[in-house]
Amino acid sequence: MSYRTLDDLDDGQRVLARFDLNSPVSVGVVEDNRRFARHARTVRELVDAGHRVALLAHQGRPGRDTFVTLEQHADILAEYLDHPVEYVPDTYGQTALDAIEHLDASDVILLENVRMTDDELPERDPEEHSRSDLVQTLAPEFDAYVGDAYSAAHRRHASIVGFPLVMDAYAGRVMAAEYEANSAIATREFDGEVTMVAGGTKATDVIEVMTTLRDKVDNFLLGGVVGELFLRAVGYDVGRDIDENDLYESQWLANREKIADLIENHPSDLVYPTDLAYADGADERAEVTVAEVKNKDHDYLDVGSDTAEQYADIAANSEAVFVKGALGMFEDERFSDGTTRVLDAIAQGDCFSVVGGGDTSRAIEMYGMDEADFSHVSIAGGAYINALTGQPLPGVEVLKDDGEW
Ligand SMILES: Nc1ncnc2c1ncn2[C@@H]1O[C@H](COP(=O)(O)OP(=O)(O)O)[C@@H](O)[C@H]1O
Ligand SMILES: O=C(OP(=O)(O)O)[C@H](O)COP(=O)(O)O
Structure with a gap:
């Protein structure tokens, strides 16, 4: 193994x-989320x-409403840990150094939001960050550094890339698990079919992933905004904005060439929705076959039942399934069918499976599925995309012993 772990x-x-x-912050209140539960296992x-x-750790960015102290984070983490976590309102000044000096065995302190220091946020090389006051002050106080912030590992920030250069560094459990699972599509050979659910609203991200992985993936199950853009490209009158909705037009213009390229060069890998769901005049779920759509007069908020069944079948018969984006607006139960049927098929099968994306992975808890039925449910957003598109993550690279994780 070429990186050290716990x-x-x-x-x-x-x-x-x-x-x-x-974490999300709503009117100053930090919302609990699976990042706490996951990291609590490493702290335990x-x-x-x-x-x-x-x-x-960090929270938000200067100037945003989400840029708050870590006081509430300490309380939430302590709950998961069932062990005290003392919040220290200082990152590397005298108050922090005093708290570090007074640590006993098994004590845990959480230092103040590291983005409140000037050293943290500039995107710099590890060497430069390792010479910062932040790193130079804290490093001598410790025997070891544990890098567990996989979901921020795409950032070249001081606390992510600076410490490993001047300390004994180890990958935490979250870091190692995320890295192994999210890189699998790029690094592993699977005997059977590899399927990717390509949905959600961030079409530009998803189409970039599809372009990178076009030779690795056998079936792209198209849904959400992504699905509509592909349908539009093959001549159906969907994939357009209605009224104030601005999900489609700009993403169409930005991605139409990549879409055309995939359609021309990888036609057999693309699986299109054959029906779509929308809210009718009585606000009930209604469905229409794609062939019947004459012009886009509804917001299509889910794939239809036939599509859901076909996609679930393909997922169930795959050797590996990677999920990037939901097939419909599952937060509304009327439009959850496509997403939940495919997730259920994956959960009940025995394929290797990775579900990523902050919004999409919420469907798992919302609909009472068990995280343990998936090989991995990622807590990363941007870092997951970078991993899928084969871009090295600086926060991962600095932990490698031999440059060959
Ligand atoms: N047809 C659609 N119209 C509007 N929103 C959709 C549609 N299909 C999926 N979504 C939304 O996509 C979101 C998930 O995808 P996205 O935000 O791209 O990904 P991520 O999981 O990476 O955050 C869900 O919150 C869902 O409501
Ligand atoms: O939440 C994070 O990333 P994500 O929104 O991609 O999941 C990370 O903490 C990175 O935060 P940043 O995007 O403000 O640098």
Whole structure:
């Protein structure tokens, strides 16, 4: 193995760990989400091994409403951990250094939002970041650095890439699990069919992923905004904005050439919806076959039942399924069918499966599915896209021993 994990870390050390607890914030209130539960497992291991643990994390960006202190994060994490997490309102000043000095075995402190320091946010090379005041002040206080913030590993920020250069560095459990699963489509050979659910609203991201993975994926199951854009490209009158909706036109103009290229060169990999669902005059779910659509007079908010059944079948018979984007607006139960039927088929089967995307993965808990029925449910957004498109993540690269993760 070419990177060190917690298995390689001797007990009873002074450990600085970088997590990603970045969360939605609604009117100043930090919302609980699966990042806390996941990172709590890494902290639990550190606590059980008798380490003295200081956590570094960020929240929001300067100037945004979500840019708040980490006080609430400490409380939420402590709940998951069932162990105290002391919030320290300072990142690397004297207050922080005093708190670090007073750590006992198995104590956990959470240092202040690292983006409140000037050193953190500039995108710089690891060497330059390793010379920053932040890194130079904190590094000597610890024996080891644990990088667990996979979902922020696409950022070349000081606390992500600076410490590993000057400290013994280890990948945390979240980092290792995310890396292994999300890179699998690029790095693993599968014997059977590889399928990708290509849906959701961020069509530009998804079409970039499709273009990169066109030789690896056997079936792209098209849905959501992505599906409509592909249908438009083959001559159906969908994939257009209605009224104020601005999901389609700009993404059509930005991606039409890539779409045309995929259609021309990989036609047999593309699986189109054959029917679509919308809300009728009585606000009930109604369906129409794609062939019957004469002009786009409805917002199509899900794939239809025939499509859902066909997609579920393909997923169930695949060796590996990667999900990027939902097939419909599943938050509204009327339009959840496409997404849930395919997720159910994956969950009940035994294929290798990865579900990514903050919004899409919410469908799993919303509809009472068990995360354990999937090989991996990612907590990353941008980093997941970077991994799928084969771009190295700086926060991963710095943890490699030999440059060959
Ligand atoms: N036809 C559609 N119209 C509007 N929204 C849709 C449609 N299909 C899917 N969605 C929305 O797509 C979202 C998930 O995809 P997206 O935001 O692209 O991905 P991510 O999971 O990466 O955050 C869901 O919140 C869902 O409501
Ligand atoms: O939440 C994050 O990324 P995501 O929105 O892609 O999931 C990370 O914490 C990175 O945050 P940033 O996009 O403000 O650098």
